[in-house]
Amino acid sequence: MGPLAQPTPSAGSTATDHRQGRDRSPDPAARLEMTGISVSFGGVTALSDVSLVVEPGQVHGLIGPNGAGKTTLFNVACGLVRPSAGEMTWRGSAVRKLRPHQLAGLGISRTLQGVGLFAGMTVLENVMVGAHRHARAGFASALLALPRSDSDERELRARAAAALADLGASRYADRYPGGLPYPVQKRVALARALVADPDLLLLDEPASGLAEDEMHELGELIRTLSGRMSVLLVEHHMDLVMRVCDQITVLDSGRQISAGTPAEVQADPAVTEAYLGDDVDVEADAAELSAAGEGGRHRD
Numbered sequence: 001m002g003p004l005a006q007p008t009p010s011a012g013s014t015a016t017d018h019r020q021g022r023d024r025s026p027d028p029a030a031r032l033e034m035t036g037i038s039v040s041f042g043g044v045t046a047l048s049d050v051s052l053v054v055e056p057g058q059v060h061g062l063i064g065p066n067g068a069g070k071t072t073l074f075n076v077a078c079g080l081v082r083p084s085a086g087e088m089t090w091r092g093s094a095v096r097k098l099r100p101h102q103l104a105g106l107g108i109s110r111t112l113q114g115v116g117l118f119a120g121m122t123v124l125e126n127v128m129v130g131a132h133r134h135a136r137a138g139f140a141s142a143l144l145a146l147p148r149s150d151s152d153e154r155e156l157r158a159r160a161a162a163a164l165a166d167l168g169a170s171r172y173a174d175r176y177p178g179g180l181p182y183p184v185q186k187r188v189a190l191a192r193a194l195v196a197d198p199d200l201l202l203l204d205e206p207a208s209g210l211a212e213d214e215m216h217e218l219g220e221l222i223r224t225l226s227g228r229m230s231v232l233l234v235e236h237h238m239d240l241v242m243r244v245c246d247q248i249t250v251l252d253s254g255r256q257i258s259a260g261t262p263a264e265v266q267a268d269p270a271v272t273e274a275y276l277g278d279d280v281d282v283e284a285d286a287a288e289l290s291a292a293g294e295g296g297r298h299r300d
Helices: 013-017 070-078 100-106 123-130 139-143 147-166 182-194 212-225 238-244 262-266 269-276 282-298
Strands: 032-041 044-054 059-063 085-090 108-111 200-204 230-234 247-252 255-260
Touching (some): 044 059, 044 070, 044 085, 044 247, 070 200, 070 230, 100 108, 123 147, 238 262, 247 262, 255 269
Parallel strands (some): 108 200, 200 230
8 A cells, every 4th residue: 555545654742743633523514515606707608507515524526528617616616716606605604705815714725736836945845835724923923033933833844744744755855846756746735735634625636647556545545534524526537536436516518417426426327428428328338437436446
């Protein structure tokens, strides 16, 4: 089993202290609900009346053909796109005019299709950025280099080091991300999202660029994470989606065409038609989709 699936132990109590978050249960109030979401760009409808719910401790997959609107809906959840209609609620409260910088304070972390790492910062420093919600000192303390600011930096550094160790990336801590292989950069970006100990993790195509064994390890990690947080997963690799998700929402041309468990989605002719076109043997192709999902589950 690889480092993505099996956290790497390290000596000392400090690392252990900063891994306590992975022993907690999902917050029962951490429920994301998107209702009737519509988005238009210059008169072109990107999403039309789309709804989904990510329950606490659930892995919810969002799939669809290219151009289906997956990334647009993901960006609505991230605060990068403002819907023209609909409502999003988090922990039972409506979220309006959300901005990306507010996510951490709400207990939400995200990764993007591109790794989005800072080239001028080391791997450790990149991950420390994700831990800033745990900082206790304010800007003035940091500016004046007060003792509390120093204490904060030590704690954030320890949290970041523990997150890298959990993903088997400790040896890259002092490297700059630009010189690292793409799969390692993806791992660092994931560590930066996880170091905040979020209640909701938004993952946008985390398996892109990964080899088959790395993708399998990623699936095991996502299932493990669902024991302490909710996950909204946008992904093109169907075997991964069918293996790790509890619920799946399917989009096509900006509209929701199916929703349910992996088995229910696999059996829905509308899903097969969206992926493979009208002139297909729906039963045969549904069976092929089902086989892909079963193959992934047999590896666990």
